[in-house]
Amino acid sequence: MRYIDKYRLRIQAHHINVRFLKDCYAGDINHPCPSPDNPMGSFEDFKKKQYRESNNYDHGWKNLLLEEQDCRCCYCMRRLNSTAGKINYEHIIPRECKGDEGLNEYSYYASHAPALHDLVEMADVFTMKKFTTQEDIEQEPKMPHITALANLAAACNGKRNSLSTYGCCCNNTRGNKRMMPVMLMPDADENVNYDANGILTITNNDGTLDAIIQELNDDTLKEVRAVWARLCQVQIDLTIVRSFSLRERIEWFKRAYHVTDFTSLPTEVRRYAGEITSNGSDFYWNAYSGGYPFSISGDIRSVPS
Structure with a gap:
């Protein structure tokens, strides 16, 4: 948030x-x-x-x-x-x-x-x-x-890992319960943080945000944020990466993870480059290449549009 x-x-x-x-x-x-x-x-x-x-x-x-x-x-x-x-x-x-x-x-x-x-x-x-x-x-x-x-x-609005909805999931977690309106609070960018493992914390949470924090710390979302934490360390124009070819994506991932052999990376990392998916499509790249505007220790703010 x-x-x-x-x-x-x-x-x-x-x-x-x-x-x-x-x-x-x-x-x-x-x-x-x-x-x-x-x-x-x-x-x-x-x-x-x-x-x-x-x-x-x-x-x-x-x-x-x-x-x-x-x-x-x-x-x-x-x-x-x-x-x-x-x-x-x-x-x-x-x-x-x-x-x-x-x-x-x-x-x-x-x-x-x-x-x-x-x-x-x-x-x-x-x-x-x-x-x-x-x-x-x-x-x-x-x-x-x-x-x-x-x-x-x-x-x-949808289901996180559905091919038809590309990972949307946030519509029903809260219901009508009271929730601190953190996204409308001017200090939100300072109070909402993600660590290098993609774990979200909200420092001024009064207890009403517990359910949504748990939802946003879903394993898939943490995994995506952790990948982006590495990718954003590379000096690159993040506004153009959605147009990257598969070769360009692979080179970007290699630089981010400091490897010369892309296949040495774990499957849970490689799939976000769109190189391996269960059906041969670019599902993970298309679903998550939009990026997450998040803060790692308060430093990273910009990701792909």
Whole structure:
């Protein structure tokens, strides 16, 4: 995980959120449909193509989230496959939260993440507001948490070692449990670290991140990070490696592991170059060559796009 800056595109995000809410209040300014505090109906309408995808008004909120996150999962940092639809939309503050319990949850999340404090409020609180015209909504600085783009992040959706999903897995681990919003905390890049063996630690974890840390320390992900820790030690333009031929990949791995014979490397390393797979394809290279923006002892930040 790393910090997602929700302020950089906040004007575009606010425009999309307001456009959706104006449509909700268009039929009856006192009885919006769907109501902004409807956990299912509101978000399902917001996911409609006219808001989610690019159109004549804006670039759509799916592309906005992907731009905020450099097209990477908010949890494991794998590159998201936006064209294949393998994306899950994560609510940082769970959309089912409401009432006094919801306010308690909001207090927790807002105390950790400035963007949630400044740009989001609980949806049932928002619905208590009275508007004279749809244009009044434009003046609202905080959007209802069910559809507020400051409260949404894009995550993996699928199975880690499936040929059809290329290793996506992060959509169901958390559920609706409270989770420190580390990816929206400005000090995330200092508190989330990986060692040379690819093991993730979060230094400011208050216990609510235990489950996702365990998931992100899956053997496959640790293995991938450990390989990238070695590869990133080589002085190379990491923005071009996805176009490498098999020969170029092998030479890169040899330099990273300081060997002259590529076949001397363990199978669990060689397969990431795409040289050996069970079906003769480039599965591991295609699945993981997108790289992981991670920090090894706070030093490595850049990996392939």
